[in-house]
Amino acid sequence: MMADRISAPAPTASPGSADFERDVHAVARLVPEGRVTSYGAIARYLGAARAARMVGWAMNRALSADAVGGSIPAHRVLNRQGLLTGRMHFPTPTAMAERLRAEGVPVEQDCVVDFAERFWDPSTEL
């Protein structure tokens, strides 16, 4: 049951491929509210553990392209340290932190508190 196909991304997508970017957006959307994930986690889930940077680039396009009208919670994607490295790419440098706080994610000095507990690994959770 529950075979509602959660948009399970195909691990065959390689970096630079349109499918890869689509998968990144798909996983980002699957991140539960109040949870956060890392670029490497998504990249690894897609079979490109070394393409974490490409994930970040894909997210950048997500904001720019605003695919589906900002339905992509890019603010839930952080680096391995739980640091809001992408905050500078948001409309405002505080938008990312404010957004996380609005979801119940405490942020201090551009760093998510209890990042390990908030961490959501697609390879494990999904």
Add this chain to the structure above:
DNA sequence: CTTCTGACTGAAA
């Protein structure tokens, strides 16, 4: 064309 930088990560010193 070459070179550098970048929403990263892991390993080495």
Add this chain to the structure above:
DNA sequence: GTTTCAGCCAGAA
């Protein structure tokens, strides 16, 4: 424990 280096792929100068 921190700091530095190298790998990765793509885009911009």
